[in-house]
Amino acid sequence: MDKVKARIMDAADIKRTIMRLAHEIVERNHGVKNLGIVGIRTRGDHLARRVFEAVKSIEGEPLGIGVLDITLYRDDFRIRKTGPGVQITDIPFDMDETTVVLVDDVLYTGRTSRAALDALMDYGRPGRVQLAVLVDRGHRELPIKADFVGKNIPTAPGEEVLVHLKEEDKVDEVVLVETAGKE
Amino acid sequence: MALQSKHLLGLEGVSREDITSILDAGLSFKEILNRPIPKVPTLRHVTVVNAFFENSTRTRISFELAEKRLSADVVNFSGSSSSVSKGETLIDTIRNLEAMKIDIVVMRHPLPGAPQLLARYCDSKVVNAGDGAHEHPTQALLDMMTLREVRGEFDGLRVTLVGDISHSRVAISNIYGLQTMGAKVAVCGPPTLIPRHLERLGVTVYTDLDEAIRNSDVLNVLRIQMERQDQGLFPSIREYHALYGINRERLNSAGASKDLVIMHPGPINRGVELDADIADGPQSVILQQVTNGVAVRMAVLFLLAGGNNELE
Numbered sequence: 001m002d003k004v005k006a007r008i009m010d011a012a013d014i015k016r017t018i019m020r021l022a023h024e025i026v027e028r029n030h031g032v033k034n035l036g037i038v039g040i041r042t043r044g045d046h047l048a049r050r051v052f053e054a055v056k057s058i059e060g061e062p063l064g065i066g067v068l069d070i071t072l073y074r075d076d077f078r079i080r081k082t083g084p085g086v087q088i089t090d091i092p093f094d095m096d097e098t099t100v101v102l103v104d105d106v107l108y109t110g111r112t113s114r115a116a117l118d119a120l121m122d123y124g125r126p127g128r129v130q131l132a133v134l135v136d137r138g139h140r141e142l143p144i145k146a147d148f149v150g151k152n153i154p155t156a157p158g159e160e161v162l163v164h165l166k167e168e169d170k171v172d173e174v175v176l177v178e179t180a181g182k183e
Numbered sequence: 184m185a186l187q188s189k190h191l192l193g194l195e196g197v198s199r200e201d202i203t204s205i206l207d208a209g210l211s212f213k214e215i216l217n218r219p220i221p222k223v224p225t226l227r228h229v230t231v232v233n234a235f236f237e238n239s240t241r242t243r244i245s246f247e248l249a250e251k252r253l254s255a256d257v258v259n260f261s262g263s264s265s266s267v268s269k270g271e272t273l274i275d276t277i278r279n280l281e282a283m284k285i286d287i288v289v290m291r292h293p294l295p296g297a298p299q300l301l302a303r304y305c306d307s308k309v310v311n312a313g314d315g316a317h318e319h320p321t322q323a324l325l326d327m328m329t330l331r332e333v334r335g336e337f338d339g340l341r342v343t344l345v346g347d348i349s350h351s352r353v354a355i356s357n358i359y360g361l362q363t364m365g366a367k368v369a370v371c372g373p374p375t376l377i378p379r380h381l382e383r384l385g386v387t388v389y390t391d392l393d394e395a396i397r398n399s400d401v402l403n404v405l406r407i408q409m410e411r412q413d414q415g416l417f418p419s420i421r422e423y424h425a426l427y428g429i430n431r432e433r434l435n436s437a438g439a440s441k442d443l444v445i446m447h448p449g450p451i452n453r454g455v456e457l458d459a460d461i462a463d464g465p466q467s468v469i470l471q472q473v474t475n476g477v478a479v480r481m482a483v484l485f486l487l488a489g490g491n492n493e494l495e
Contacts, residue, residue, distance in 0.1 A: 069211070072223040072253075072485075086211045086485070122220040 002160070002177040008153060011172035014134070017150040018047070021132055022054030024148050028130070029099055032059045036093050036126075038066040040104045040116050046167040047134055048103035064093030068102070073115035095124035101148075105163040107133040110144035135174060137161045186486045190302045190309040193318035194360040202327070202364060208482035209328045209475065215252060216478060226255040229488050231287045232280050235312070236262035236273075239291055241449055241473070242312050242322070246289050249480035258285070273297060274304045281305055287487065290314075308487045316350050321483060322448050323356035325476040326403060327364065329468050332475070333444055334400065337364035343395045344368070345427065346405035346456055347376040347416075353405060353448045358384055371395035372427060375416040392427050393437035403446040404429055404457050420455055430458035444468055 009017065029035050032055060039048025045067045052065045071086040102116055113131055120129065132148035137155045153161055153176065160179045164171050186201050194202070215221055231250045235243055243259070250257045258280075277288060289310045290298055295317035302309040313319040327337070334340055342361055344354045348370045361368050362385060369387035370377060381388055389395035396402065407423060417423045434443065445457075445467045453459050461467060 072215075072225040086208055088211050088214045090214075118224070122218060122223070124219060 002162075002179055004175050004177050005159065006176045007173060008135075008161070008176055009151065009174035014150075014172045014174065017134065018050050019054050021134075021148050021150055022051055022058055025051070025101055025130075025132065026055055026059045028147070032056075032062040034098050034127075035062040036064050036066065036091075036095060036098050036100045037062055038068050038091060038100055038102055038120070040102060040112060041067055041069045041087060042168060043163055043165055044068075044102075044104035046165045047105060051101070051103055051132065063098060064091075066091030066093065068116055068119055070112065070115040070119050073119045075111055075115065089119065089123070091123050095120070095126045097125070097127040099128045099130065100126040101130045101132050103132050105134050105165075106161050107131070107136045107144075107146050107149075108139055108161075110140045110142035113144045114142050134163055135161050185489050189487075190298070190311075191320050191483055191487065192298045192302060192309060192311045194320045194323055194356045194363070195318065197320075197360070197363065199363050202324070202360060204486060205324055205479065205482045206328050206331055208486060209324070209479040210332075212252075212481040212485070213475065213478035215481070216474065222252050222254060224254045225485060226250070226253040226488055229253075229287060229484075230256040230258065230285045231289060231484065232285050232307075233257065233259045233312075234262075234277070234280075234288055234290045234292075235259070236290070236292045236297075237313070239312070241476075242291065242319075245473070245476040246310075246312060246321075246480050249477050249484060252477070253481055253484060255287075255484065273301065277301055277305050277307075281307055287484065310483060310487065313352055315352065316355075317352055318356045318359075319352040320356050320360070321476070321480050322353045323360040324483070325472055325479045326353075326357055326446060326448070327360055328475045328479050329446065329472045330401060330444070332471070333468055337361065337366045340366040340401065341399050342366050342368050342401040342403060343371050343389070343399040344403045344405060345371045345392070345395065345429070347407055347411065348372055348381065348405070349376050349378050349416075350408060350411065351405050353403075357403060358386055369395060369399065373417050373423070392429075392433070396434060396437035396439045396443070399443065400440065401444040401446065402429065403448070405448065406450060407452055407456050409452070424455050428454075428456060428458065429461055431460045431464075434461070446472060449473070 037048050037052045039045035055062055067090050069087045069089045130147040133146045134150040136146055136149045136152050160177050162175050162177055164173050166172050187198055233246055247257055285307055287308045289312050291312040292314050295315035297314050298309050298311040311320055348354045358368050371389040371392055374390055443466055445461055447469050451457055451462055
């Protein structure tokens with residue numbers, strides 16, 4: 001079992017952070033006109049729904065909310081032993097010329113975001129894409145930077161950041177764990 | 184998520200988990216087919232050979248599209264235009280292809296068991312695209328995917344295969360697959376076209392079409408192979424149509440359920456086993472089957488290729 005080293009955010013922290021991210025998104029984009037929100041499965045999807053509701057409560061309803069499954073775009077398909085099953089992508093609004101905010105739980109190597117960008121481009125031609133993450137834990141392997149960051153958590157090798165959300169894990173929290181040489 | 188089976192040689196003995204994985208993935212791949220850009224980069228590292236030693240239009244194109252939608256490299260060859268016609272054995276042919284670094288062989292062959300033989304002697308993944316009168320697993324999988332879409336559950340679903348069961352690889356694969364998933368499978372046709380001892384597989388056998396219609400939620404109508412008529416297995420096409428042809432009047436007079444689903448693996452002999460009013464009618468899911476064929480074949484290739492890379 002992974003050993004929990006620290007609990008970095010609790011439910012109230014996550015709620016406040018999502019509200020701040022929503023404010024930043026609205027501020028940067030001067031409102032919600034032409035703004036779509038797309039979550040990266042699985043936890044990014046849940047976060048995206050919360051960001052969507054937060055944005056809606058601040059400024060009114062954005063264009064739409066979608067979910068992106070990037071299994072088929074991963075660059076580690078050939079070397080992963082197991083993975084999540086491929087699921088359905090659903091973007092129910094026309095992305096052409098809109099601003100799309102991609103939402104994910106943790107930004108780490110940047111490979112997930114790279115795959116998400118490729119996947120997104122197969123659905124349409126968004127005018128602009130922005131990236132919002134709950135946690136940025138560093139150690140990028142690709143030149144990718146988030147536009148909106150909930151919390152920066154510098155990590156050491158052998159550490160991992162886990163985001164737990166009620167929808168999947170029964171509890172809202174962000175924890176730092178030791179992975180005991182798994183990587 | 185990776186399949187327990189290394190190859191897809193047939194549905195006999197394939198687990199419920201594996202079939203469920205394939206059908207679930209098929210649903211996701213169907214979504215890709217409706218995208219503005221219906222292509223994903225997933226199998227860029229995979230080379231597939233479609234080896235068709237027997238004629239096929241639909242299945243070959245369906246496989247080729249599935250491969251291309253997944254960005255695999257595709258090589259096609261047919262028996263008649265290859266070195267097979269110069270007397271090379273099957274194993275030699277495929278070993279030579281393997282020496283050119285391929286990953287998956289999709290094969291149709293007139294001899295039952297040819298894919299099993301291949302799987303034993305080569306390192307590639309083998310997908311059976313029909314071997315004689317033995318199995319045609321991807322056809323049964325696309326039938327099952329379609330059934331799950333229109334009826335939801337397999338448990339207790341009464342599916343009857345109508346027509347030439349003896350020469351049908353589609354029937355055998357459907358029987359194995361549907362039974363594994365919990366459906367009740369029956370067959371219906373002239374006694375000369377039903378293999379003896381089929382009851383041993385737990386299949387109900389009807390020779391009276393009306394009785395079969397009354398007791399079915401789904402009719403999967405098989406193609407009558409015109410070339411069989413010379414073998415004297417049924418007196419005439421006309422008589423076959425009179426006794427086993429499906430049309431509106433027949434369904435009504437037999438008391439068919441109004442939700443009865445009509446399937447056909449194609450190509451249809453219109454006016455023989457199936458009349459146009461039914462083939463093109465609201466109960467028919469025939470074109471949905473064709474679309475699902477591409478999706479389910481993508482699922483099979485994706486899952487087999489994924490298993491290829493297990494870091495045991």
